[in-house]
Amino acid sequence: MAERPLILVCNDDGINAPGIRNLISVMNELGEVVVVAPDSPQSGMGHAITITGILRCDEIRIDEGPQKEYSCSGTPVDCVKLAVNVVLDRKPDLVVSGINHGSNASINVIYSGTMSAAMEGCLEGIPSIGFSLCDFAWDADFKPALPYIKKIAQKVLKEGLPQDVVLNVNIPKYAGSPYKGIKMTRQCRGNWEEEFDARKDPRGRNYFWLTGKFVNYDKAKDHDEQALADNYISVVPVKSDLTAHEQLERLRNWDL
């Protein structure tokens, strides 16, 4: 690339979240930055898109950085589609999403708006990375993660990524001791076990809050949850082809 790389930044916690402000600050060191991010929190939106309603996308100024920014009424995936098709006049060299407030390791990858934005960049044929810090706090300490984020983004800008593959980067909550390094790993087998909180509204009608806790079902140790537990930054290559290729032959033997 002759000119400075063009970097699209998105997230799911909303354009004002500390996580994306930190990510923007790193990306400003690497290229020309355009931010297209949701105007409000969109956590847990998965790969949702807005097809029954309209979308707003307006330029906005939030801090003194050199980046251009657009606040969008839609989901994280809407933001990437709007960015690529409406906002930007050339294809970005990199899409980064995050830094998410909270883990997107293991099965969280399929619920995550942050990772879905990165996946949408990948589907558009752009090298794309989702970054998440395993700390839900609004005032989480992102600083120790930033040099690693810069290093991974630089590597992807230089090497590209395999076709139809996006990186899911998760960073342990900073607990005082330096991160041990970066591990390329796989998605842990696990799931959320829900506990719905059932309540009655002031008119006596039932309603529910979704709550739950993550349960690790994986007996092995070569996965993202283990890397994070060991204070490594976890990188999982995630693909858009969901076919269980290894099951095709077996299932073709079914008499259907």
Place this chain on the structure above:
Amino acid sequence: MAERPLILVCNDDGINAPGIRNLISVMNELGEVVVVAPDSPQSGMGHAITITGILRCDEIRIDEGPQKEYSCSGTPVDCVKLAVNVVLDRKPDLVVSGINHGSNASINVIYSGTMSAAMEGCLEGIPSIGFSLCDFAWDADFKPALPYIKKIAQKVLKEGLPQDVVLNVNIPKYAGSPYKGIKMTRQCRGNWEEEFDARKDPRGRNYFWLTGKFVNYDKAKDHDEQALADNYISVVPVKSDLTAHEQLERLRNWDL
């Protein structure tokens, strides 16, 4: 299973859609049916869940069938979580989602609320199937598809499914000639190329409608789009482990 199988039915087009009414009629022949489905259309919701708001889930009676039905304010995935954790007193033997009005072949699988509901059933450890008819019309002709849906559901009730694998069943729009049969196949490589429709509201402010057309990038012929074009019912086994395992070794050679 000693008693009649318990079958959970969900969809993303809403509990009143003709597609789910047809699916319920078939499932009533196979077992005890409980429906937990969205109270309004939720197409394109992907694997979204409701975490910042409340959920409603109320019993409802829509037709004279023997099934029990619950109308839910949330996304398709919320419906399955509520069904398994709140509504049902035992784990279902089968989760079916659909019949979707419109294709969920190729990359549509990741945008689809119908398929995400089926995937959620799979994550709960229940054999799960998503059914879609490649016809967006509200008055689409579902009838010719019903014997195939019954056959596939019976097979899955009998054989189960591999762990962490869900079936994505797509059925061609009925064009007068009988379906040629069922093909076990893989997800076609393709994507939506967007064309945003930019408009001005009555106050002069910009807004956008998301539109687009599907583009098939796959040169091969052994995929779901081809099976559908050949008038076969396509069955793709879809997995919840998104790791690009085949890229791990290459990426581990990166100096990070």
